[in-house]
Amino acid sequence: MFKKPFPHPQKSKLKSSAQRAIRQRIATEFPLLAPHLDFIIPKKSQLDVLKLPDRISLYSLDGQVLFFQHFDDQLIPHLRIVHQYPDCFPIIQTDRGATRFILKGAHLMCPGLTSAGAKMVDGLEKGAVVGVKGEGKENACLVGIMKMTSEEIARINDGVGVEACHYLGDHLWKYVGE
Template sequence: MFKKDLTAGAKSKVKSSVQRGIRAKVLETYPALEPHIDEIMPKKSQVDVVKLPDRVSLYVLDDRPLFYQHMDDPITPHLKIVHQYPHAFKTIRIDRGAIRFVLSGATLMVPGLTSPGGILPDKEEEAKPGDVVAVSAEGKEEVCLIGQLEMGTEEMKAKKKGVAMSAGHYLGDGLWKLDLS
């Protein structure tokens, strides 16, 4: 989604009522962020929205990216937020062989998750199609990708092939390099 270098479009202030709505949506989607929401989006702060290409809205606080949203897709945290609070997001892991493809913007394929080195959650923590998940890499500490799943984790374990995630925000992409100052 953000393969090429991005240029920030118009930046505008978000009304306090809309800001409360964004905050509520974030907590509804990521309940584990509840103890940290005041650090991420303090109630009295001014959140701005930056328009990006392809109808993406990026919510920022003091030139620090927080979340982005593509049209009606779920609100998705920027990787810098995921790196600060990694425990707050459902996480799957790719094997070593998939790392270079993911970091070049390729579609995340199921074999990278089901082969040795890849980890999918247990039945109790199953992720469904449409869920936003963080993707860590075998042998690495930081999350390298976040995006919306196209296939549930149980279906991935059964089929062992297909597309897991076609677009997302990864380390080194245009959104990661975006200069908001």
């Protein structure tokens, strides 16, 4: 999603009602993150929305992007949020061979999740937001959306298992807001 540089985004401040709706949506979509919401988005702070082409919205606080979404789809956390609160997101692990492709922005294929060295979380549904780390790595290097359930990935073992949304070193990672 952020392989290519994006133009300077159009920035606007969110109304307090929209900000409350975003906080509520985050608490609903990521229930384990709900206790940390006051640290991530303090109640008296001002969230900004940055509009990019292709209807991508970045939600930022003090120049740091926290979440993003495409159209009105689900909110996806920035990789830095996943690094700060790794226990709040399902984290799956790929084998060593898939890591170099992930760091170039490739989608995660099912064989990279079922081979030796990979670890899959049971019970993940299609459309779930997951963090992906490489074998032997401490932190996640990709945030993506499950394209199949974890059971289908194990059974079918072919095709795209996780769609890459944001990865370490992409243009969103390098973005420094003002």
